[in-house]
Amino acid sequence: MSVPIVQRPIEGNIRVPGSKSLTNRAVLCAAMAHGRSVLTGVLDSEDTQVMVEAWKQLGLRIDWDRDRCELVLEGCGGQPPINQGSLFIANSGTSIRFLTAALAATEGKYLLDGVPRMRERPIGDLIRGLRAWGADVVSQNPSDPECPPVLLHAHGLRGGASTVRGDVSSQFLSGMLMAAPYCQEDVHLAVEGALVSKPYVDMTLAVMERFGVQVLRQLGPKEAEHVYQIASGQSYQGIHYAIEPDASAASYFWAAAAITGGCVRVEGLGLDALQGDVAFVKVLEKMGSKVVFGQESNGEAWIEVSGRASHGIDIDMSDISDTVQTLAAVALFAQGPTRVRGVAHNRHKETDRIGDLVQEIRRLGAEAQEHDDGLTIYPRELLGCEIQTYRGHRMAMSFALVAMKVPDCLVLDPRCTEKTYPRYFEDLGRMIGSPPKYL
Template identity: 35%
Template sequence: MTERSVHPALWPAPHASGAVDATVTVPGSKSVTNRALVLAALASEPGWLRRPLRSRDTLLMAQALRAMGVGIEETVSSSSAAAGAPDVSGEAWRVIPAGLHGPVTVDVGNAGTVMRFLPPVATLADGPVHFDGDPRSYERPLHGVIDALRALGARIEDGGRGALPLTVHGAGALEGGPVRIDASASSQFVSALLLSAPRFNQGVEVRHVGSALPSMPHIRMTVEMLRAVGAQVDEPETGGEPDVWRVAPSALLGRDLTVEPDLSNAQPFLAAALVTGGRVTVRDWPERTTQPGDALRELFTAMGGSCELTPQGLTFTGSGRIHGIDADLSEVGELTPGIAAVAALADSPSTLSGVAHLRLHETDRLAALTKEINELGGDVTETADGLHIRPRPLRGGVFHTYDDHRMATAGAIIGLAVPGVEIENVGTTAKTLPDFPDMWTEMLGA
């Protein structure tokens, strides 16, 4: 982070004096960046990752792969694209696969993608790989990955916790084959196994046996990215058995991938247009994507706005009114904090459902949203699988983040309409959206 992005413990959330009118460039997708790093590290030839997200979570992933022997060279490239083609200038990472090795220690921070995607990679290393992280990471479930890897032939020491810290004793290979897991706590359990599966001797057949899987778009993203590097994947979406994914053993190709903007991180900026009755354009919004954030077009339109997708990006325009919404967010749970913030400012109640798994994210997001919005004068109640929000006049006060980046951006959204909101530890946004405070104030013309 640059020096100007370091902010005090309490950050006065900017209050909008009128309708926002701005164009925003959102950094690359964390979900795509970290999946691409894993696939490039396991490939049979070097590859390029252009416009990767540089944030705490992605730097932890790159640092971990380097520790296990993968070469990752950071460069700045200039565009050589033909007229009319996308501009791919900017930062680029060249990933050079190598024999994975231990002993090493990996710091996962509080990144779900790092703590879940890398233990399967570590089974392919020659030697032990120890995983540790932030205190909150010890509370996040890993049992689905740990139990599955053991069933596939891995040796893992976790003290019986089903969570961090743990050590994977890599043997240079993993037999693989069929495995049954309950991934209802996190779709990342499935993605973790699929990403490394082409390197397993038998590939893998993952059969989910629990209740409904959350965040299915993230699994579809994993499958599409695997296919893009040459993997053979059978999935329910293409006629396979329900809740079964099969990946055949194969070599992976090195690719030249340009990372899409992180559409979930575009949420607060689109929300600004809705809250202020203004207009915000997010550059380079893809016409087609597996990112869950693409659902914002439909969700925020239902809450009172309109959008237009052009070659320049997505332009979202607020109507000056915010409507409540009844929405099943099971596939797009990460959008819940921002939607809850907007719903607290609406003209009618909202019910957000299908997101019980958010209690196991960076923090218990349902409890945190309820507490923080209510302490500003709101009326939010938890349900079994979500939130019921009755709009009330809100007042200023401290909005705590619990080291959760999406709590920080939710508080900033409320601050647009409510004077005197102060965000505690806004710096936690560096997890996936570096320099958010500066981007936010620049959007407002401050």
């Protein structure tokens, strides 16, 4: 894909699609609930489609009005009508981890698998956590038993005490939390080690609470240890639930303003958003951009970023790791190095978001140093080249921002953005005044 060169500051307002993270959490809770749920603002993308299709395959009635971004779902009350199946999850980490935990709480036999890259993504810590609750769940991967496919001979979950690692992916914890109300006994779930992407766990708890389940959260005896208690006998209840715009998707447009010295307002997101990635604007502010939080007369929030991000930064991004690639694009146009820390878990995403990112930064003519927990970016004069995306949607969206400032840059495999933001290049084209061209 060729992105038009932008000579002027980018300015405008935009409403990005619904949050992928909230959509998949809401769909899972609605599917396991008693009664009907109506979800609005639903994201239509590959990751959300595989979650919805999995529940349809298990017999749930789901009506999806894609034009209105609305989904009506009749919950199964904790037991899907069809209690067996081979579920294809593509490369959706949230879907396979959340479904593995939820289906372990039911009765049935299920195989969950995906694309070849999915068979390289970790799930062993979740399997061990579920086994502590009595689950019969195993990896069917002969090359790496820490990764999918996953086979479940589900006969419900006992519950009780269990631990789960928090330093590889917060999705293990979120999956177990969402399954916990359907355990036979009270649940005491402790996080082992550091908890990465904690705002995503907070999001999980907020969605669970809206669907009627209470979780007691406390700090354990060790520093930064998190413990969660869920009483048995609870269940999700069908509700009307509005999904926020996706803050990770919004980050690209805020970054466009920071790179070009423009002014971009994202509608529908504010300081009280459930998504931790809204904190990305604070990173841009530390780099020199101006950030304004506001509200329309009807109460709808917005966040506006203006002015260039003029200088590099040294920052821990463990809580907002999905925006590391966005920051990398901004850092290439700042003065001085940018050091990103706390994101070792980014190696286990759709791509190696550290190693692959470093490779493409170097391909552009800049310098980048790879660290165990992140990377350092040293801006240089950038050269046109073909940018490999490694089927990584965030690689494609982030480097498109670089391509709009560097002549002769081509973003390869741009359609990988269908994973989370199918209309990204259409929206970017409207913002910059000229559509990118598929080659």
